[in-house]
Amino acid sequence: MSDDLYQEIILDHYKNPRGVHSLDHALAESHQVNPTCGDEVTVWVGEGDNGSLDVAYVGQGCSISQASASVMSELVAGKDAATVSKLEDAFMELMQSKGNLQPDEDVLEDAIAFAGVSKYPARIKCALISWMALKDARIKAGLTDHASDIDEEN
Amino acid sequence: MSDDLYQEIILDHYKNPRGVHSLDHALAESHQVNPTCGDEVTVWVGEGDNGSLDVAYVGQGCSISQASASVMSELVAGKDAATVSKLEDAFMELMQSKGNLQPDEDVLEDAIAFAGVSKYPARIKCALISWMALKDARIKAGLTDHASDIDEEN
Amino acid sequence: MALNVDEIRSDFPILKRDVRGVPLVYLDSGATSQKPSVVLDAERAFYETSNAAVHRGAHALAEEATDAYESAREVIAGFVGASSDEIVFTKNATEAINLVAYAFSNATDKHRQGIEVDPRFVLRPGDNIVVTEMEHHANLIPWQEVCAKTGATLKWFGITADGRLDMESNPIDQNTKIVSVVHQSNILGTINPIEDIMRMAHSAGALGFVDMCQSVPHMPVDVHATGADFAAWSGHKMLGPTGIGLLWGKSELLNAMPPFLSGGSMIEMVNMDHSTYAPAPQRFEAGVPMVAQAVALATAVGYLEQIGMDNVAEHEHELTEYLLNRLQELPGVHIIGPPNAIDRGSAVSFVVDGMHPHDVGHIMDSRGVAVRVGHHCAWPTCRRFDVPATTRITPYLYNSRADMDAAVEAIVAAQEFFGVLPESEKVGL
Amino acid sequence: MALNVDEIRSDFPILKRDVRGVPLVYLDSGATSQKPSVVLDAERAFYETSNAAVHRGAHALAEEATDAYESAREVIAGFVGASSDEIVFTKNATEAINLVAYAFSNATDKHRQGIEVDPRFVLRPGDNIVVTEMEHHANLIPWQEVCAKTGATLKWFGITADGRLDMESNPIDQNTKIVSVVHQSNILGTINPIEDIMRMAHSAGALGFVDMCQSVPHMPVDVHATGADFAAWSGHKMLGPTGIGLLWGKSELLNAMPPFLSGGSMIEMVNMDHSTYAPAPQRFEAGVPMVAQAVALATAVGYLEQIGMDNVAEHEHELTEYLLNRLQELPGVHIIGPPNAIDRGSAVSFVVDGMHPHDVGHIMDSRGVAVRVGHHCAWPTCRRFDVPATTRITPYLYNSRADMDAAVEAIVAAQEFFGVLPESEKVGL
Ligand SMILES: Cc1ncc(COP(=O)(O)O)c(C=O)c1O
Numbered sequence A, B: 001m002s003d004d005l006y007q008e009i010i011l012d013h014y015k016n017p018r019g020v021h022s023l024d025h026a027l028a029e030s031h032q033v034n035p036t037c038g039d040e041v042t043v044w045v046g047e048g049d050n051g052s053l054d055v056a057y058v059g060q061g062c063s064i065s066q067a068s069a070s071v072m073s074e075l076v077a078g079k080d081a082a083t084v085s086k087l088e089d090a091f092m093e094l095m096q097s098k099g100n101l102q103p104d105e106d107v108l109e110d111a112i113a114f115a116g117v118s119k120y121p122a123r124i125k126c127a128l129i130s131w132m133a134l135k136d137a138r139i140k141a142g143l144t145d146h147a148s149d150i151d152e153e154n
Numbered sequence C, D: 001m002a003l004n005v006d007e008i009r010s011d012f013p014i015l016k017r018d019v020r021g022v023p024l025v026y027l028d029s030g031a032t033s034q035k036p037s038v039v040l041d042a043e044r045a046f047y048e049t050s051n052a053a054v055h056r057g058a059h060a061l062a063e064e065a066t067d068a069y070e071s072a073r074e075v076i077a078g079f080v081g082a083s084s085d086e087i088v089f090t091k092n093a094t095e096a097i098n099l100v101a102y103a104f105s106n107a108t109d110k111h112r113q114g115i116e117v118d119p120r121f122v123l124r125p126g127d128n129i130v131v132t133e134m135e136h137h138a139n140l141i142p143w144q145e146v147c148a149k150t151g152a153t154l155k156w157f158g159i160t161a162d163g164r165l166d167m168e169s170n171p172i173d174q175n176t177k178i179v180s181v182v183h184q185s186n187i188l189g190t191i192n193p194i195e196d197i198m199r200m201a202h203s204a205g206a207l208g209f210v211d212m213c214q215s216v217p218h219m220p221v222d223v224h225a226t227g228a229d230f231a232a233w234s235g236h237k238m239l240g241p242t243g244i245g246l247l248w249g250k251s252e253l254l255n256a257m258p259p260f261l262s263g264g265s266m267i268e269m270v271n272m273d274h275s276t277y278a279p280a281p282q283r284f285e286a287g288v289p290m291v292a293q294a295v296a297l298a299t300a301v302g303y304l305e306q307i308g309m310d311n312v313a314e315h316e317h318e319l320t321e322y323l324l325n326r327l328q329e330l331p332g333v334h335i336i337g338p339p340n341a342i343d344r345g346s347a348v349s350f351v352v353d354g355m356h357p358h359d360v361g362h363i364m365d366s367r368g369v370a371v372r373v374g375h376h377c378a379w380p381t382c383r384r385f386d387v388p389a390t391t392r393i394t395p396y397l398y399n400s401r402a403d404m405d406a407a408v409e410a411i412v413a414a415q416e417f418f419g420v421l422p423e424s425e426k427v428g429l
């Protein structure tokens, strides 16, 4: 039952979320809302060591939205803007795949658990909301990568 | 073809309309428009001899509307308010009959030619417009009959 | 009289289908109802025999279409005790509410430009509009917008802990111009004392509006008896097609209002620089209307009348009582709204400890049970109860006790799956 | 490619019926078109398999319904070269035009209350709005109303004696805020040089709106290529159901406009005293929309695309040319509108000496020929040509030359019946 949606990884991140806090040295934040269900997430980004990103979030909402925020924060923390931008694209592509994509575990790690979400149009936004907040905050903070981000900013 | 609608009497009144003029001693006038087709009629009423009504009209529109105005003006001229009020009711009843009423020629005279109009919902308004103007002008002029008009004025 | 649910169900083709590999248990009629075959037949028959533009043509089809459309108006008016010139067809209830809200902002604008309008619709800073904290967004945002445009103030009745209107919080005063209240809350299920509220509105010299979206489909309603001046509801929630809603208004008021949508069929005389308007209801029906939808809705009304609205209400009352009892037996499940079936309709919202309403709904759906999750377009009501959202069950005449049982079992299954069922309850359900 | 009219006709059940005891010849498609069976099938199938409230539910049916609704938007957008976020579903074209007209009055109101709005929509006395003398009331009265509410002035292009826009009378100036013009006149048949007019609007810094009610159903249209900022048309005139219309608008502009109808589904965040709005097109689709109608309209679009809009236009052009020639051979018959088929659609209005248009239409109807009589919601255009009304023939893809002949014969019969046929012509037709 709903096994394709609620992977163990998702339930685990939902019950034991990582990265939930705010960021003292944040350069920008982004607050996103899913108006159909009221899910909310705020993501902060700052600069870490060697051009890497620091990421934190708080949120409330369904297991998918909260687990996704947790997985996202774990996955992108410490990576540079170019890598994060590629991860964002890879996750977006997975969400739009309608269940027809075999995600690359080497790239997306725990985030591959969300593959099943792409079969449920009403839940895709839940999984994406933290990623949208991340991208928005990153762009506001100027933590962008010319090659991968420039197109989408216009 | 369309014999039930276009009676000889109607075509005759359409081509040779009676009562088309304005009234010097009018007490009131009423201008009515049929917004769906643009037919217009203005009816004037005044007081004639012995409490009778003087009626005149000008108008433009289809054969039904113009013939009806002509028949109306001929029928009511010289009659008193009580009689006119009854004629108005009788004509209205005929128009609402959907073709199921045998009109009384002794009462309605030439106006019985409009019996067929009641089968064509879109044309009923054409036949009624001058009668509505008559009633409206009559009420404005105070040429009413207590017993037959009072209910409808409230 | 008890409804024969099996027989009723057989009239609704969609109820025979499977979803996610299991039979559908449709419990989202508060969002929109399903349609019996007779309604679909009527809509199709209209297109296949009499389709034409209404009120505009003189040919045979146009006459038939006009007759079908106006007869539908009569049937629908009769259903709520109104006369047909009090009924305006709109695309949904939302448009109907906006229509009256815009009467205020349009009259205010015209008044400001020196055009004569009925003073009851003119708003000035200091004036207020009263709603409640349990309004659907459709009966909240249009009034917020009117206030934003005119400088009037929005005020509202609060809600008690058990989901009733807090009559102590009554904000109606001499500056109130209109009071607009939901008849039955779509999220809490509460049936409000609208007769009292309409009386209070009128005593203060204000007009009264009732959002009947969740009452007209579910119980006998006589609009005049409520004491309201206006009411709105939608066709799609009462077995009718999508794309049609209703405004009822007292004739005298409708005719005192400036037009809303303007264009063809709502006019009397048109010049390039000035036009005059037809009387209501035509004044408010600009353009080619939803003719086939009106015809189909009249058939839906006939279907409901044949079953009897008293019987529909009684049936739903029984289901609601049964469902409330079963839910209250479930550990970790909390009803948001009145906990008993007194002055209460069949919309039942709840939350489950340790689970988000979205997840509850999703797992119910995986068992074929279609319920709605979210704020149900009543976000301020969710805030009032400090929940992000609820899961909502809304049965209708085609639902049975077995459907209520299926819902309850699905909730327990969701709790089990998420591991939030209190230890003591894991066995024996 | 010539259309196979016989085959097409067999798709339209209503065209098989008799009226007044004779076979129907339907020539009133300018008012509303008839519907092929595939469209009716699609509407019914939606209700029987996937009906649910869209954008609001997470259960299987709600997902299917949302998918059907949004896919329909994509198909319809594609039909006119637009992208789906530029397409707003309304109940008819009239609502679509009002939606944009209200953007002006609402923005003006909010601006007056100190709320930030896009200055392109704020009107001040001295500003003007430009239309033409050949507008349908739907594209005239909403702008009259905006002027009445804001103090702006309405100006218009006149019409030449042969039914063309009088470009000399161009009233566009630096104070013009929007120019709204009909693409093809529904009464005269004239196709206007909208690309030129949109350019003139933009040079003056004004926005441009095109009423495409009579163009999109009849010819290939690429909305972007017209240079317009907005366009409106209706579904019921292009083989679709009643109760659905379309607004196309450039995304940037739609998102700069304040909302029109407000309520559920058009919001982002809602509090009792303040709400924020979703981006377009959702911002303009408050309440449960016409889902089944959108699905059916997408099927109608598919049907038209399969036949090919080029072919539809060519077919209508041929019929129009033939009809204009035949009518011009009739003594006592005068065409109101361009007398030849150049830059002209298939709407053909005429008057008959000695007869009122209403009587002409009535006698045509008694022979089964359904045409429209009246001012066709273009009363000022009638005044311009000093006629109280016209009789109008509007063929579509399912009409043949035989239908044109039937119309012509019916006109002659009407003349004979009223005894207005000039002596010399009484024999031999
Ligand atoms: C040119 C034109 N504009 C606007 C309209 C109004 O369309 P609707 O009645 O579908 O709103 C029509 C059709 O009646 C039309 O022909």
Ligand SMILES: Cc1ncc(COP(=O)(O)O)c(C=O)c1O
Pocket (backbone or CB within 6 Å): C030, C031, C092, C093, C094, C095, C136, C138, C139, C182, C184, C185, C186, C211, C213, C214, C233, C234, C245, C377, D264, D286, D287, D288, D289
């Ligand atoms: C109480 C209430 N008011 C208003 C509405 C809006 O109705 P519609 O979406 O048909 O416009 C609804 C339904 O969604 C409702 O339940």
